[in-house]
Amino acid sequence: MRIAQIAPLMEAVPPKLYGGTERIVAYLTDELVAMGHEVSLFASGDSVTGARLEAAYPQALRLDPMIRDHVAPLVAMLETVAQRAHEFDIIHLHCDYLAFPVLARCGVPFLATLHGRLDLPELRLVYKAFPNVPVISISDSQREPLPEPRYVATVYHGLPEQLLSPGDGAGGYLAFLGRISPEKAPDRAIRIAARAGMKLRIAAKIDAADREYFAAEVEPLLAEPHVDFVGEIAEHQKSEFLGNAAALLFPIAWPEPFGLAMIEAMACGTPVIALRNGSVPEVIDDGVTGLIVDDEEAAATAARQIHMLDRTVIRAVFERRFTARRMAQDYIRIYQDLISAQT
């Protein structure tokens, strides 16, 4: 199949820094290539891929300090995609709605995976204008605030099977992984660990936008003796960080659209203790790969019981449900359906 993957341009594919969308685009693209498909990746020129790279801008926009209009390079890229649309059997968008008007008039099947939060009211207007464009959600719950698009499937994210390796949790600590932000609620994680009488290790980056929150709400808590703040960690450090943990704490305070950290933990055989919100009940098999709770007290109780979950089973569920291969296979089936429907 001749497939075009269209990445956002904010980060390279895969991202040099944090960038969930671009990471998934990288995993999907490489897996499709491994499955023998002919894939073109439209992305920033500093991307690294097994597909044919169509460099739409020299570097990731986030790394270009001079750029002010972040839409212009995207529109230029999408025009190139539109002009070359006939070269592809299917065009897969990862940059939201911006290409809908032009691709709807190009005659080549296309679809869009919606990677972000969908609870902005102004999005309803734009998706209402495109009731026929097939759209993929990354969890069923992600759809709730935005009923307008034509959802054809939910496809859960996946990781390359060998990216992370299972650990035995011998470190005995609770782990927090991700961004420092009110939505991810590291302050909650600190309180939960304290209540459970367990160590907490926090591996997290702090965006400029979240510095104020960090200083006010999180930094004062870092002095507590049970807390170890290790800063941002690289991909290759995750197996050790997660694999040695008794559990990942995922105490989110917002409707998480997917939550990559949860499946990263599972890939390490590490169970997840998560607050019920957004995608959590879809991603975690409650009582198997983790425990879903409704408040901090229940989370602390869960932390003391979490060793009862079987880490081998958790890894097995990861291999069945959350590999990049499974994700790519899901997408291939959807591509085939859309192509058949068009012809």
Place this chain on the structure above:
Amino acid sequence: MRIAQIAPLMEAVPPKLYGGTERIVAYLTDELVAMGHEVSLFASGDSVTGARLEAAYPQALRLDPMIRDHVAPLVAMLETVAQRAHEFDIIHLHCDYLAFPVLARCGVPFLATLHGRLDLPELRLVYKAFPNVPVISISDSQREPLPEPRYVATVYHGLPEQLLSPGDGAGGYLAFLGRISPEKAPDRAIRIAARAGMKLRIAAKIDAADREYFAAEVEPLLAEPHVDFVGEIAEHQKSEFLGNAAALLFPIAWPEPFGLAMIEAMACGTPVIALRNGSVPEVIDDGVTGLIVDDEEAAATAARQIHMLDRTVIRAVFERRFTARRMAQDYIRIYQDLISAQT
């Protein structure tokens, strides 16, 4: 002629607050209606127009505190325009390049007036992708940093002929009108007036983005006895403010794409003393409607000589070169050319 005018959605047409683009769209639209054309105005729902208003969003985006994605309502509006393109003989865009991909595939003649600064390097990519879309500059000098588009004409802005009325300059002061910002250089105006030994009255708004600049560079100078800061003024106060002034000081420190304040002054018969930059030599007839200078010392000298220019002549030049009727006539000729070229 059946004409669609496509406004940006940041401000109402005409704007409730500052908004040069939306003000010009209002003047042009009303003038085209007055000339007997059938005009549809796509704009925010709080716009007021003699044309048929196609409300694309309930209110100006700048006034909606909840909105985060300012592109979504625009894309939704542009899809409506595209779907209804066949209802119009010509579509006139005032929202830059965003509609180019879809309108280029609709078969209806369209053009875009570029209202903003064009010196962002990322714009070159996007305009290079659309070498056939006809584009209007608002001064010849505006084109310099962006040679890529297909410029079909420069059309200078215009004001309704009766909007402002001539004054006799009896107040004897120098006037500064516009935004407080480093580009508009009110600090220079203060120094020039001091050097000329004349009073300066400043009528200007302060955007949130410019508060820091105001506090650091301008506010300390306001205590000087020759300076009178009157704050932001409304449209209906401009005739008095400008008409009583000996001259408008326009000491800009950037390549101004057009500079509405200059023609507002001319409409009041008031000469302009401007630093040579951007559109200035195109808008001012040097020695007739104003004096163009190269530094602050020359500006101060000009201020002392400016009473020698004939205010009746200045108003006459305004009526010939810078009315909304002249602007609308220019556009009608361009619309006709584009329509003939297409058929």
